[in-house]
Amino acid sequence: MNTLINTKIPEFKVQAFHQSEFRTVTQEDLKGKWSVFFFYPADFTFVCPTELGDMADRYDDFKKMGVEIYSVSTDTHFVHKAWHDTSETIKKIRYPMLADPTGVLTRSFGVHIEEQGISYRGTFVVDPEGRIKISEIHDNGIGRSADELLRKVQAAQFVATHPGEVCPAKWKPGAQTLKPGINLVGKI
Numbered sequence: 001m002n003t004l005i006n007t008k009i010p011e012f013k014v015q016a017f018h019q020s021e022f023r024t025v026t027q028e029d030l031k032g033k034w035s036v037f038f039f040y041p042a043d044f045t046f047v048c049p050t051e052l053g054d055m056a057d058r059y060d061d062f063k064k065m066g067v068e069i070y071s072v073s074t075d076t077h078f079v080h081k082a083w084h085d086t087s088e089t090i091k092k093i094r095y096p097m098l099a100d101p102t103g104v105l106t107r108s109f110g111v112h113i114e115e116q117g118i119s120y121r122g123t124f125v126v127d128p129e130g131r132i133k134i135s136e137i138h139d140n141g142i143g144r145s146a147d148e149l150l151r152k153v154q155a156a157q158f159v160a161t162h163p164g165e166v167c168p169a170k171w172k173p174g175a176q177t178l179k180p181g182i183n184l185v186g187k188i
Contacts, residue, residue: 017080039122069095
């Protein structure tokens, strides 16, 4: 299995439901900013709305950090709109909901389940140069936390702007980082 870490995101062009409108989203929309691709199995399901609602609740925190969230499922943009119009949880969403009915994105990111035509729960953080910095895939029964993702994005942004420093477990902004080197070996 190959890793996606530090690889460039693929070229893509998909439809999205965003701010009560349909629009086209491409890899060009990501240039120069941090992005999160948040793959989930399907609209009108069970764990998915809890995750998307959690992301909606923390959306302003991500935006303050210059991060755009893109939720992605293999549903169409029409289904995203219908879900938005019928679910109080999904009505809270202000980030683009990408439609991937052909599976171009789910296959490119390695989360497509061929025999079901849906995706695993995949989370990918992309830096402003279009390189994947965080890749995490869950089985579909395991929900994710927006708080933990926010912390990981903060760490990725810190490392990107502080060469030679790394963030230890549970690191949060303002906490001590590490500077790897021979003098640190065996001291932690």
